[in-house]
Amino acid sequence: xxxxxxxxxxxxxxxxxxxxxxxxxxxxxxxxxxxxxxxxxxxxxxxxxxxxxxxxxxxxxxxxxxxxxxxxxxxxxxxxxxxxxxxxxxxxxxxxxxxxxxxxxxxxxxxxxxxxxxxxxxxxxxxxxxxxxxxxxxxxxxxxxxxxxxxxxxxxxxxxxxxxxxxxxxxxxxxxxxxxxxxxxxxxxxxxxxxxxxxxxxxxxxxxxxxxxxxxxxxxxxxxxxxxxxxxxxxxxxxxxxxxxxxxxxxxxxxxxxxxxxxxxxxxxxxxxxxxxxxxxxxxxxxxxxxxxxxxxxxxxxxxxxxxxxxxxxxxxxxxxxxxxxxx
Amino acid sequence: xxxxxxxxxxxxxxxxxxxxxxxxxxxxxxxxxxxxxxxxxxxxxxxxxxxxxxxxxxxxxxxxxxxxxxxxxxxxxxxxxxxxxxxxxxxxxxxxxxxxxxxxxxxxxxxxxxxxxxxxxxxxxxxxxxxxxxxxxxxxxxxxxxxxxxxxxxxxxxxxxxxxxxxxxxxxxxxxxxxxxxxxxxxxxxxxxxxxxxxxxxxxxxxxxxxxxxxxxxxxxxxxxxxxxxxxxxxxxxxxxxxxxxxxxxxxxxxxxxxxxxxxxxxxxxxxxxxxxxxxxxxxxxxxxxxxxxxxxxxxxxxxxxxxxxxxxxxxxxxxxxxxxxxxxxxxxxxxxxxxxxxx
Numbered sequence: 199x200x201x202x203x204x205x206x207x208x209x210x211x212x213x214x215x216x217x218x219x220x221x222x223x224x225x226x227x228x229x230x231x232x233x234x235x236x237x238x239x240x241x242x243x244x245x246x247x248x249x250x251x252x253x254x255x256x257x258x259x260x261x262x263x264x265x266x267x268x269x270x271x272x273x274x275x276x277x278x279x280x281x282x283x284x285x286x287x288x289x290x291x292x293x294x295x296x297x298x299x300x301x302x303x304x305x306x307x308x309x310x311x312x313x314x315x316x317x318x319x320x321x322x323x324x325x326x327x328x329x330x331x332x333x334x335x336x337x338x339x340x341x342x343x344x345x346x347x348x349x350x351x352x353x354x355x356x357x358x359x360x361x362x363x364x365x366x367x368x369x370x371x372x373x374x375x376x377x378x379x380x381x382x383x384x385x386x387x388x389x390x391x392x393x394x395x396x397x398x399x400x401x402x403x404x405x406x407x408x409x410x411x412x413x414x415x416x417x418x419x420x421x422x423x424x425x426x427x428x429x430x431x432x433x434x435x436x437x438x439x440x441x442x443x444x445x446x447x448x449x450x451x452x453x454x455x456x457x458x459x460x461x462x463x464x465x466x467x468x469x470x471x472x473x474x475x476x477x478x479x480x481x482x483x484x485x486x487x488x489x490x491x492x493x494x495x496x497x498x499x500x501x502x503x504x505x506x507x508x509x510x511x512x513x514x515x516x517x518x519x520x521x522x523x524x525x526x
Numbered sequence: 527x528x529x530x531x532x533x534x535x536x537x538x539x540x541x542x543x544x545x546x547x548x549x550x551x552x553x554x555x556x557x558x559x560x561x562x563x564x565x566x567x568x569x570x571x572x573x574x575x576x577x578x579x580x581x582x583x584x585x586x587x588x589x590x591x592x593x594x595x596x597x598x599x600x601x602x603x604x605x606x607x608x609x610x611x612x613x614x615x616x617x618x619x620x621x622x623x624x625x626x627x628x629x630x631x632x633x634x635x636x637x638x639x640x641x642x643x644x645x646x647x648x649x650x651x652x653x654x655x656x657x658x659x660x661x662x663x664x665x666x667x668x669x670x671x672x673x674x675x676x677x678x679x680x681x682x683x684x685x686x687x688x689x690x691x692x693x694x695x696x697x698x699x700x701x702x703x704x705x706x707x708x709x710x711x712x713x714x715x716x717x718x719x720x721x722x723x724x725x726x727x728x729x730x731x732x733x734x735x736x737x738x739x740x741x742x743x744x745x746x747x748x749x750x751x752x753x754x755x756x757x758x759x760x761x762x763x764x765x766x767x768x769x770x771x772x773x774x775x776x777x778x779x780x781x782x783x784x785x786x787x788x789x790x791x792x793x794x795x796x797x798x799x800x801x802x803x804x805x806x807x808x809x810x811x812x813x814x815x816x817x818x819x820x821x822x823x824x825x826x827x828x829x830x831x832x833x834x835x836x837x838x839x840x841x842x843x844x845x846x847x848x849x850x851x852x853x854x855x856x857x858x859x860x861x862x863x864x865x866x867x868x869x870x
Contacts, residue, residue: 207729394556394586397542401553409542416732421544424733428547436547441623480833481729481819 208419213484216258216415218492220250220471223274225500226283227446230273230290233504234450240292241303246274248413248445248461251470252377253278255418256345256438259426263342265313265331267324269377270305271444272317275347281309287503293510299521300513321382322355324348325374329361332370332435343371343429351382353396362437366403371429373422374437377412379444384456400437412440413468416477442468530693531577532570532611533635533662534563535628535655537647538585540670543827544733550794554669559646560590562667562681566644567591569685571609573864574693579638581631582617625654632658641692642850644684645676649756649825652676653720656705656847663691663702665850671735671793672756672826675705675720679852686865687855695864698848701855706748706774706809707846710822712830712838719824720847722747722758723840724779726821726828734827737792739779739799743817746776746807746840756826760789760799772809774842778802778816792826807842814839 208216227247234243246253249271257266257278268275276286281297289296290304297307308316315327328344335342352358353376365372376396380387393399400407410421418440425436443464447454478484536559545551563580570578582588595613616634621627628645632655635643642663645655648670656664665688666676677684690696708719724736725744736742736757749769750761760779761767764787767775783800790796807813815822815838822830822838832838859865 388584388586394538394584395542397546398553398555400546401555406547407542407553408544408547409539410544410733414732416730417734420733421547424544424548477730477831481831482833483729 210483212258213478214488214492216254216419217471217474217478217484217489218496219254219258219278220415220474221492221496222283222499223247223250223253223277224471225496226273226277226286226503229500229504231446231450238508239290241305242449243290243304244271244449245444245446246271248443248464248469249377249379249440250274251415251418251474252375252412252440252442253347255415256373256375256422258419259423260313260343260345262313263335263340264345265315265328265335265342266345266347267315267327267331268317268347269324269349269352270317270319270321271349271377272305272307276307276309276314276317279309279314280312281307281314283499284503284506288507288510291507291510292512293507294513294517295506295510299517301517301521322348322352322357324352325358325361328372329364329370332365332372333368335371336368341430343373343426345373345375347375347377349382350376350378350380350387350391350396351385352376353378353399354382354390359399362399362403362405362435365435366405369432369434371432372435373425373429374435376437376439378439378441381448381457383448384452386456395439397437397439403437405435405437407437407439409439409441412442413464413470413473415470415474529639529641530575530689531579531638531640532575532688532692533579533632533638533640533643534566535581535631535635535643535645536563536583536587536669537628537645537651538583538587539623540647540651543671543735545671545735545737545792548735548737549792551671552793556586557590559669560587560594562646562669563587563591564594566681566685566688567610567613568608569682570689571611573686573689573695575611575689578611578613579635579640580613580615581627582615582621583627584621584623588615625650628654629658636660636662642688644688647676648673649675649721650827653718653825656707656720657718659847661848663698663850664847665852674751674754674756674758675825677852683856684852686859687850687852690855690859690864691850696855696858696862701858702848702850703770704844705769705846705849707843708746708748708774708824709841709843710824710830710838711841712815712822712832713836715830717822717824717829720748721825722756724757724823725815725817726823727817728821728828729819729831731821731828731831734829735792736823736826736828737795739791739797740781742779742799743820744776744815745779746774746813746842748774748842748846750775755790755793757791759791760787760801761804763787763789764801765804772844774807775804776807776813776840777804809842809844812839812841
């Protein structure tokens with residue numbers, strides 16, 4: 199089932215929305231990178247900078263019926279799904295005003311009201327959740343889909359492989375998005391992924407597997423929109439493998455001695471935001487002024503988020519006993 | 527025959543695009559690409575090729591061949607696997623995981639004196655390899671999606687043919703023939719195509735493949751075979767042109783045209799395509815792209831965007847790559863008794 203040319207075309211509003219999503223993710227991550235270095239942010243953060251086209255190109259096709267599950271590197275997915283940026287920043291700062299009242303931190307940001315089942319501290323933790331969400335959508339007949347984002351490390355987890363099997367067996371409206379940024383923590387995916395291309399595994403589960411240039415918003419969007427339309431229409435699951443590079447280490451503080459300097463090349467030549475801006479201004483779909491206006495808005499938004507997070511109260515000892523299943 | 531060098535370039539990314547999702551296009555696993563090279567090495571060794579140059583990749587093909595070489599018993603002469611040529615891996619260059627890797631590898635093979643270059647991929651890979659091959663004969667084998675130019679052929683047989691040409695046992699004359707080429711120019715940029723050029727109303731290169739005929743407005747073909755897959759099959763049913771005829775063919779495509787051809791424009795996709803006026807393309811003549819803006823696809827993949835004022839042109843050229851004709855080579859081998867041996 200393919201969509202019509204009209205269905206695929208991106209309106210001016212959608213293009214602006216895509217750019218805003220990607221720019222917000224980038225600014226958010228660059229700012230967290232800078233603020234983390236001050237020592238004010240507790241715990242670990244794993245930055246999504248460089249991978250923005252994946253979250254935006256997939257999530258811009260989703261609506262209220264849909265659910266996503268994320269990874270350690272979850273800020274981009276949260277923003278693309280519409281989680282409040284101020285609450286996210288507060289959560290990362292461990293403040294009471296955060297999405298999870300400051301008790302989750304970067305790796306556990308969740309907002310069920312946005313269909314965002316959470317960033318996840320468990321590698322390969324998202325795909326089983328998405329099978330559940332997709333099964334619910336199928337039984338209820340909502341037309342909703344579930345999207346599991348996972349990394350090249352997560353692609354080797356039994357949970358991910360079992361989920362792909364189950365999704366095929368039950369013909370679930372589930373999309374598996376393998377974000378292959380080349381390294382699972384410090385281990386190269388060319389060494390650790392036996393089939394080399396994660397997408398090749400789809401054939402074994404009887405689902406389509408597609409490799410996409412993860413730096414190219416338009417390639418991601420086109421592929422994801424087809425996969426999602428197919429899933430909504432009862433066509434079953436798809437595996438999409440994004441190939442790209444993360445701009446920062448596995449976590450902030452990672453010395454990255456395991457990789458050559460591939461980031462400078464990616465930032466200069468492949469960057470999703472630069473590429474998007476170049477393409478839409480070349481075709482005349484958007485102007486540089488349109489994009490600059492978004493950049494200015496986003497800068498204010500991120501400044502505000504940081505200021506408010508820093509000013510917000512920390513949880514109190516009594517908060518330890520709220521939002522838990524067992525009371526002591 | 528010490529200079530009988532064959533280059534093999536395999537694209538690790540062929541057969542992985544969106545057509546797996548929007549049509550039922552085949553999947554060609556990395557392991558099978560590596561196996562094809564192993565079978566080809568056996569055939570190349572059997573006909574006396576001494577040295578093979580193989581591109582390195584991050585997709586696991588060259589690694590798999592390297593492993594296979596390590597697992598073989600010492601070169602023991604005749605056996606079930608026979609003697610393999612010495613394999614030299616073209617490493618030491620950065621791998622970008624783009625089409626440029628194919629170009630770089632083919633250039634190095636040409637510079638190293640390869641007498642035949644075999645490429646494994648789809649139409650896209652063959653197009654890229656052809657752009658760098660110069661006068662060295664090319665043998666394109668299919669491991670991709672729209673396989674019009676590269677043949678779907680057993681690698682062992684292709685290896686025999688490549689080896690017979692590379693060693694000079696079969697003369698190139700009459701067994702290696704020159705292909706036609708389409709040259710697209712738009713605003714200072716140029717691309718080539720071996721099979722077809724399609725003008726699309728899409729605005730972006732995006733997922734590259736062209737599978738929605740409603741977006742296509744013009745089609746140019748070097749040849750159009752009635753049994754082809756892909757866009758050239760449309761004209762293959764209406765006005766076939768062979769690979770060896772000097773001219774090509776072009777047509778306006780419009781969804782509402784009175785004349786509709788039911789065509790296999792992608793694997794698993796048979797759809798009606800409306801065809802307007804048809805024209806002949808003579809070598810050297812320049813044809814204008816009529817759309818003001820859009821995307822140009824070469825051999826089934828969107829490659830160039832163009833804007834108002836750029837006025838792209840398409841020209842048929844007679845000086846495409848020299849291609850090894852496998853059936854003709856093996857027929858010549860039969861005539862000359864090249865594979866005949868006398869039991870001692």
